[in-house]
Amino acid sequence: MTHPTMPAPADGDVASQLARDIDAAIAQHLAWTHRVLRCALLHQTPPGDICADNAHEQCELGKWLAHAPAPLQLHNAELLNEIRREHMAMHAAVAGLWAAGARTDPNRVQQALSGFERHQRHLVSALERLKTAVLSNLLTCDPLTQLPLRHRLPEQFGALRAQANRRGEAVYALLLDLDHFKAINDTHGHAAGDAVLREVAQRLRACTRQGEPLLRYGGEEFLLLFTATDRAHAHRTADRMLAAVSGQPVRYQGEEIAVSASAGLARHHDETGKSLENLLQRSDEALYRAKRAGRRRWMESEIARPGRCDQARPPRQGRAPSVTA
Numbered sequence: 445m446t447h448p449t450m451p452a453p454a455d456g457d458v459a460s461q462l463a464r465d466i467d468a469a470i471a472q473h474l475a476w477t478h479r480v481l482r483c484a485l486l487h488q489t490p491p492g493d494i495c496a497d498n499a500h501e502q503c504e505l506g507k508w509l510a511h512a513p514a515p516l517q518l519h520n521a522e523l524l525n526e527i528r529r530e531h532m533a534m535h536a537a538v539a540g541l542w543a544a545g546a547r548t549d550p551n552r553v554q555q556a557l558s559g560f561e562r563h564q565r566h567l568v569s570a571l572e573r574l575k576t577a578v579l580s581n582l583l584t585c586d587p588l589t590q591l592p593l594r595h596r597l598p599e600q601f602g603a604l605r606a607q608a609n610r611r612g613e614a615v616y617a618l619l620l621d622l623d624h625f626k627a628i629n630d631t632h633g634h635a636a637g638d639a640v641l642r643e644v645a646q647r648l649r650a651c652t653r654q655g656e657p658l659l660r661y662g663g664e665e666f667l668l669l670f671t672a673t674d675r676a677h678a679h680r681t682a683d684r685m686l687a688a689v690s691g692q693p694v695r696y697q698g699e700e701i702a703v704s705a706s707a708g709l710a711r712h713h714d715e716t717g718k719s720l721e722n723l724l725q726r727s728d729e730a731l732y733r734a735k736r737a738g739r740r741r742w743m744e745s746e747i748a749r750p751g752r753c754d755q756a757r758p759p760r761q762g763r764a765p766s767v768t769a
């Protein structure tokens with residue numbers, strides 16, 4: 445188990461490559477626009493990538509959009525769809541310039557040109573926004589797991605608290621740490637360890653509800669903040685998260701790697717006025733006890749009221765189901 449430390453800083457390779465790809469897409473698209481104008485002004489017959497029905501699939505931007513890299517699909521799906529829509533609409537407007545009879549009707553030419561200009565402007569603006577989002581992900585997301593890092597945690601905690609208050613629920617922190625992860629690295633290699641971290645992140649993400657922050661909190665540590673109606677509800681969440689990690693082995697290059705985790709669960713108590721820092725500290729202490737108690741389980745920090753320590757009541761705990769490796 446490592447003490448909560450930040451993962452190695454993102455090297456930025458993936459994100460800067462994406463940003464360069466987007467710049468190239470904008471440049472290629474503007475070059476394509478010049479060809480459109482040239483053909484129109486010189487009354488030339490345009491090639492297929494300008495006026496064919498599927499011109500939006502033939503151009504370089506269309507090909508790139510059809511196979512947009514996974515991080516973009518994950519973080520920017522809505523923006524990508526907006527770009528695809530504008531791109532198609534712009535191609536349709538251009539094709540309208542060469543539609544039968546259009547060139548001899550000034551109204552139709554005007555209409556096609558205005559559509560072209562409007563969609564072109566929106567398209568380039570959406571691509572610029574995508575690039576900004578990619579660069580901002582570079583600063584706030586872990587490149588290995590694509591999970592957020594801690595930068596926005598206080599803000600996310602504040603939003604979750606407000607939501608919990610509205611619903612009459614409580615905020616919980618579940619700090620989860622993979623068991624004997626060093627042994628996985630030592631036995632199967634660092635690349636296999638990376639694959640395990642990616643797979644665990646995916647399994648945990650599949651179990652979380654929208655709006656509940658799941659972070660890569662340290663090397664092999666993950667943090668979930670969530671709301672629950674009562675303790676039993678929170679315990680079920682802890683059970684589910686640990687079961688998701690250890691339910692089945694991770695397959696990597698023909699090998700099966702058994703994985704399990706320990707976790708510390710703590711409830712935030714608005715009435716004590718204790719901070720996020722206190723919540724994280726108590727979940728870390730509970731995690732430490734889960735490790736000491738033999739791993740593959742979660743333990744809960746007891747209510748931290750003034751004048752009463754966390755250990756005053758016997759700790760609650762749960763165990764993850766056995767691995768069926």
Ligand SMILES: Nc1nc2c(ncn2[C@@H]2O[C@H](COP(=O)(O)OP(=O)(O)OP(=O)(O)O)[C@@H](O)[C@H]2O)c(=O)[nH]1
Pocket residue numbers: 445446447451588621622623624625626627629633634635636637638641662663664735739
């Ligand atoms: N492959 C890989 N390993 C990492 C990464 N970040 C941290 N680690 C490794 O995670 C291991 C954590 O080891 P320990 O702190 O000894 O913990 P542990 O082996 O999981 O043991 P317990 O937590 O006590 O069950 C170290 O060997 C780190 O090098 C990463 O991004 N990729």
